[in-house]
Structures are given as structure tokens and as C-alpha cells.
Amino acid sequence: MxxxxxxxxxxxxxxxxxxxxxxxxxxxxxVKIGKGTKIGNNVMIEGKVTIGENNVIxxxxxxxxxxxxxKYKGEETEVVIGNNNIIREFxxxxxxxxxxxxxxxxxxxxxxAYTHLGHNVKIGNNVVIANGTQLxxxxxxxxxxVLSGGVLIHQFCRVGKYAMIRGRxxxxxxxxxxxxxxxxxxxxxxxxNIVGLRRNGFSEERIKILKDAYKILFRQNLNTSQALEILxxxxxxxxxxxxxxxxxxxxxxxxxx
Numbered sequence: 001m002x003x004x005x006x007x008x009x010x011x012x013x014x015x016x017x018x019x020x021x022x023x024x025x026x027x028x029x030x031v032k033i034g035k036g037t038k039i040g041n042n043v044m045i046e047g048k049v050t051i052g053e054n055n056v057i058x059x060x061x062x063x064x065x066x067x068x069x070x071k072y073k074g075e076e077t078e079v080v081i082g083n084n085n086i087i088r089e090f091x092x093x094x095x096x097x098x099x100x101x102x103x104x105x106x107x108x109x110x111x112x113a114y115t116h117l118g119h120n121v122k123i124g125n126n127v128v129i130a131n132g133t134q135l136x137x138x139x140x141x142x143x144x145x146v147l148s149g150g151v152l153i154h155q156f157c158r159v160g161k162y163a164m165i166r167g168r169x170x171x172x173x174x175x176x177x178x179x180x181x182x183x184x185x186x187x188x189x190x191x192x193n194i195v196g197l198r199r200n201g202f203s204e205e206r207i208k209i210l211k212d213a214y215k216i217l218f219r220q221n222l223n224t225s226q227a228l229e230i231l232x233x234x235x236x237x238x239x240x241x242x243x244x245x246x247x248x249x250x251x252x253x254x255x256x257x
Contacts, residue, residue: 004041014098022059029064034083036189047095048076052083052107056200061091067119082107082125091112091113096120097137106143118155128166142177144200160199160247164193173256177244178210187256189218206240213241218257224248 003021010028016072019033024194029046033039034053043057046063050126057063064079071178077096084107087093088106092113096103097119106125107118116134117123124143129135133147136155141147145159146168159165160177173187178197180190192214197207213235217227228245235241 006219016053021060021201029121031049031064048078049081049095050078051081052085054083055081057087057088058091058113060089061087061093063091063093064095065092066095067097067137069097069119072119077119078102079104079124081105082109085111087111087134088115091115091117093117094119112149124161130155146196156252158247158251158253161243162193162196164196166190170180171256173254174251176255177247179214183256189256207235209235209238210240213244224255 001015001017001019004023005026006023007021012029013027013031016034016035018036020038022039023160025039025043026039030048031104032050034051036054038052039057040059040076042060044062045064049064071161076099079093079095080102082105088111090113094103094117100193101120103119103121103198104115105123108125109123109127111129112131114132115129118135118137120138121135122140124141126144128143129147130149132149133151135153136158139153140158142159142161144162146164148165150168151165152170155170157171159175163175164174164180165180169181169183171183171187175181175187178192180193182188182190192210194207213231216230228248231241231245
């Protein structure tokens with residue numbers, strides 16, 4: 001391992017092989033850092049934080065600080081970060097609210113500068129979040145989603161797999177999988193994320209099925225219950241549609257249209 005002499009690392013911190021910690025960084029509390037992870041200058045990590053392998057954390061990132069939640073009373077909570085993530089400058093990732101709860105990031109994610117992850121946020125794998133995007137408490141971002149810059153997401157909202165959110169959108173409802181979404185006054189679905197699906201290896205046959213499901217859900221003047229009935233009857237043999245149906249059924253805030 002390589003720790004700059006000006007860095008402060010608490011005696012309780014567990015550090016595996018090949019970890020690098022830059023100048024003036026401070027790491028305190030029940031922190032575990034996996035092998036190959038590189039931490040830049042002036043990074044602050046505190047509390048109960050588990051960081052996996054081969055992550056790169058850039059200057060001035062702050063990870064593991066208490067949640068900005070008036071309900072929080074000092075209970076032990078955690079941040080868990082997977083492997084192979086890039087966390088850029090001035091990113092903030094807060095611990096969860098609720099005894100034993102976690103704020104989680106999966107593997108292979110890219111969090112660009114000034115991103116904020118509030119308490120109890122759950123980020124899947126292969127997620128990209130661009131500069132200045134702010135996630136309130138309990139937000140969920142599923143695998144392969146892309147959030148453009150300056151996006152604001154209300155607490156408890158979810159963004160489904162392979163969805164793309166346009167820059168400066170304000171989201172107050174769930175964004176279903178596979179779509180492009182925007183939002184000024186409310187969450188608006190603009191179409192299928194066809195370019196993103198192709199880039200991620202979806203066949204034209206899979207995309208055709210998603211197009212058909214999209215038309216039923218958003219273009220036939222059906223309410224959500226009516227659309228779900230048709231999707232379950234005619235499309236439930238397809239795994240992509242099974243996930244879409246389950247996503248909608250488990251929505252707490254409703255879905256954007």
C-alpha cells in the first residue's frame with residue numbers, strides 16, 4: 001500500500017493490498033478498503049464504510065458522513081461501494097437512516113463531479129451519473145441506467161434498467177425501464193432508449209418486443225391497470241417484459257407517462 005505522509009488514517013481502518021491514499025485525505029471509523037483502490041488528495045471518509053476493489057476516488061470526495069435527515073438519531077448505518085467504480089471530484093455519498101440500513105453502490109459505476117447520493121440510495125451496476133445530479137433519500141437507480149447532468153430526483157423515486165434521463169430533468173415519479181425520460185413540471189417519457197439498448201447488445205427482436213409493449217403502455221390511451229392486463233396476457237413470457245411489469249407493480253410513487 002502507498003499512503004501519503006500527510007494523510008490521516010485511523011487505526012481501525014482496514015486496508016488491503018495495493019491501496020493508494022493521497023495527500024491530506026482523512027479516513028476514520030469502521031472503514032474497509034479493498035485491494036487496488038486509489039484514493040486521491042483531500043478525500044474525506046468516515047463512519048462505517050465498505051469500499052470494494054479497484055475503485056478510483058478523486059479529490060475532495062466525501063463518503064460516509066451522517067445523512068441529511070431529521071429522523072437520524074445517530075444509529076449505526078453504512079455506505080457500501082462495490083468494485084471498479086469511478087467517483088469523481090466533490091461527490092458526496094451519505095450514510096443511511098435506520099439502524100443497520102445501507103446506502104449502496106454496485107460495480108462498474110461512474111459518478112461524475114458534484115454528484116450527491118442521499119441516505120438509503122441504492123445504485124445498481126454499470127450506472128452512469130453525470131455532473132451535478134442530485135439523488136434524494138431512498139432513490140433507486142437500476143442497472144445500466146444513465147443520468148445526464150443536473151438531474152434532480154425526488155425521494156423514493158426509482159429509475160429502471162437501461163433508462164436514460166435527459167439533462168436538468170426534475171423527476172417526481174418512477175421512470176420505467178428502457179426509456180428516455182425528461183421532466184420540468186413532472187416526469188415525462190419521451191420514447192424508448194433505442195440507441196442505449198443497441199449499445200448494450202439488445203437484438204432487434206428484443207427491441208421490437210419492447211416497442212410493442214411501449215405502445216400499449218404509453219400510446220393507446222389506456223390507464224396503467226388496463227395496460228398491465230394486456231402486457232401480462234400477451235407478453236409475460238419475455239424476461240424484459242416480466243421485469244417491466246414487476247417494476248410498475250412495485251411502484252410507490254407511480255410512473256411517469
